[in-house]
Amino acid sequence: MSAREAEEFESFRPRLFSLAYRLLGSAAEAEDAVQDAYLRWHAADRAAIETPAAWLTRVVTNLCHNRMASARVRREAYVGPWLPEPVMTEGARLGPMESAEQREAVSMAMLLLLERLTPAERAAFVLREAFGHSHREIAAVLEISEAGAQQLYHRARERVAEGRPRFRATRAEGRAIAERFLRAAAVGDLRSLESLLAADVAAWADGGGKSTAARRVIVGAAKVARYLGSWVENGAAEIGVAIGEVNGQPALYGVAEGRLLGVMVLEITDGLVSTVRTVVNPDKLVHMSARLRSQGPSTVSR
Structure with missing residues (x-):
């Protein structure tokens, strides 16, 4: 492979990772899928590839399709609640995040909704909604008819619509609430903490059986406030904590x-925290750990 061909692939890498992550909900598996695509690109007859972007999209989608089937089997035996792997979105890792719709598309809530879909439905939905592909282009990627691609997309959209998140907080509002949330949790002020929570707030924790985490969803403002307060009492107050944007x-x-050690993502609706999703499974923190190390120690404050 020439240097020019390698550079051409690298120009597509961010988009391919963004696609693979939306299909898999795992940054580690998305990286693997993109690397496998690179190996296929390296071995391919470049003269036979008319449109590199379309060819690579098809390769990555097919690689992810195979992984989605096996991932679903693994998750059936997963210990406790399963959550997607957290990814920092303050950069351009998953594409632009200027609008609420763009942020919604990579939220944990959306990724969990996509788990309801078949691999083909998920691919059709992501290619259409996140990347704006036409039904004809999706049909070419999935190697089905255009009518079949359209049917897949509409079926996926209907299945997602019922629980689709609608976030109303701006970035600035979300950060302000996160700062108040952190201050209240850090000093164990349960009353202030509870005032930031929706009445039906739900707290999910993903430890995967490898880190201590609640194995059942905790529901209700008072219960979630007490749960978070006990988390602080058990040593979390001694940990350096930073606020950022994840998914x-x-x-x-x-x-x-x-x-x-862990990532806590706050879903905010109408000015209150409606869902708390915490990932402490160390296997799911490898990708974000690498990103934090690349940014240096200044990203963490006590």
Whole structure:
């Protein structure tokens, strides 16, 4: 492979990662899929590839299709609630995040909704909604008829519509609420913490059986406030905590001795925290840990 061909692939890498992550909900598996696509690009007859972007999109989608089937089997045996792997979105890793719709598209809530779809439905939905492909282009990627692609997309859209998130907080509002949330949690002020929570707030925790985490969803403002308060009492107050944007939403992440210990993503609706999703499974923190290390220690504050 020539240097020019390698550079051409690298120009597509961010978009391919963004596609693979939306299909898989795992940054690690998305990286693997993109790397496998690179190997296929390296071995391919370049003269036979008319449109590199379309060819690579088809390759990555097919690679992810195979992974989605096996991932679903693994998740059936997963210990406790399963959550997508967190990805920082303050850069351009998953594409532009200027609008609420763009942030919604990569939110944990949306990725969990996409888990309801078949691999083909998910691919059709992501290619159409996130990347603006026509039904004809989707049909070429999935190697089906245009009518079949259209049917897949509409079926996926209907299945997602019922629980589709509608975030109303701006970035500035979300960060302000996250800052108040952190201050209240840090000092164990349960009354102030509870005032920031919606009455039916739900707290999910993904430890994957590898880190201590609640294995059932906790529902209700008072219960969630007490749960978060006990988390602080058990040592979280000694961890360096930073506020950032993860999966398009305000988030808190804790670091001790340079190691990322957990990520808490806050879903905000009508000025209140409606869902708290915490990932402490160390396997799911590898990608974000690498991103934080690349940014240096200034990203973490006590």
